[in-house]
Amino acid sequence: MRIARFSIDGTVGFGVVEADRDQGGEPVLDIIKGHPFAAFERSGRRVPLSKVRLLPPVLPSKIVAVARNYREHAAELGNAVPDVPVTFFKPSTSVVGHGDPVAYPRISSDVHHEAELAVVIGRLCRDVPRERARDVILGYTCANDLTARDVQRREGQWARAKGFDHSCPLGPWIETDLDPADLAIMCTVNGEQRQLGRTSEMVRTVEDLIVHVTESMTLLPQDVILTGTPAGVGPLHVGDEVAVTIEGIGTLTNKVVKRD
Known part of the structure; x- marks a missing residue:
């Protein structure tokens, strides 16, 4: 559905x-x-x-994102795959929907696209055992974890680099009847393919991530987990149209505009 x-x-x-x-x-x-x-x-x-x-398919209280969950993406940025998942937050104010403009932040001159599978939580949960992880999921949607790469490098922590306004497009809808284990995930910019991978390449599975996140915090209905991005991330510019397509879900499209 x-x-x-x-x-x-x-x-x-x-x-x-x-x-x-x-x-x-x-x-x-x-x-x-x-x-x-x-x-x-x-x-x-x-x-x-x-x-x-x-509209954005949900209004999450929090977006919990996972870094370096694809080996080739970690390698392209000169990073090792961490021994435990590295997580960070994107604020609710970062969320926009399918077709919404994405305003290029004034703090950056090097914003990158990152196509990701997003997990939408369907019920309040914490300390979720692995065998019950699917029970707390409402469904899945497409996400673009937009990142101010220069700010990320300069500041050494990711709050502004990952949390600026419009940095988390989600959509176009939630697909509830889906096995996330091996889905094609692609990003195009102005129709040109930039990223192409499969969720089977993730280091940690959706179930692994739900267990890890809920060990430390309570998730609420509408909360979102971003599962990481495959290799091929790259820069966006004002005027670009960026699209994230995930097999079985659909395509999330946004245009990059100059911030007023």
Whole structure:
């Protein structure tokens, strides 16, 4: 099931994205009553997807990101794979959705794209055992862990380099029926392929990361775990269109603009 968060005529809600058989397979949004983090019903109101604005699929209290979880990406930046997962936070204010502009931060002249599989948490959880890790997941979406690489190098810690406004595009929706073990993940810039990998190349699996994160903190519904990026990261410039595509989910697209 694909669940999108949307806005139409000033109303914000959630809906199930599916093909309309009566309209030649044109995607429609079947609006739901309530929200997807509890039992819900479909309202029966169906709206063409083209008529709504897609919003970030969740509003997380926190985004927990994992660094150097692909060996080739660690190597391309001259880093070793750490013995334990290296995690960092991106603030809720970093989140934007599919189609939203990404403002180039004034603090940087070297912002890089990082295509990632994002795990959306579906229930409050902590100290999750590995065999129960899938039970706390609502689904998966595409993410772009935008990074001010020069700031990261200069400051030695990543709060500003990874947490600037618009640095965490998420979308276009949440896919709930998906095995994340071996999915193709790709990033293009202006239609040119930059990154191509598979989630099977991750050093730590989704289950490993949920166990690790929840050993130290409580995750809430809508929280997000970013699982790392494959090799091929590189710079973005004002005017670029960057797209993250993940097999079984879809494509997250954003345009880089000059900050006002």
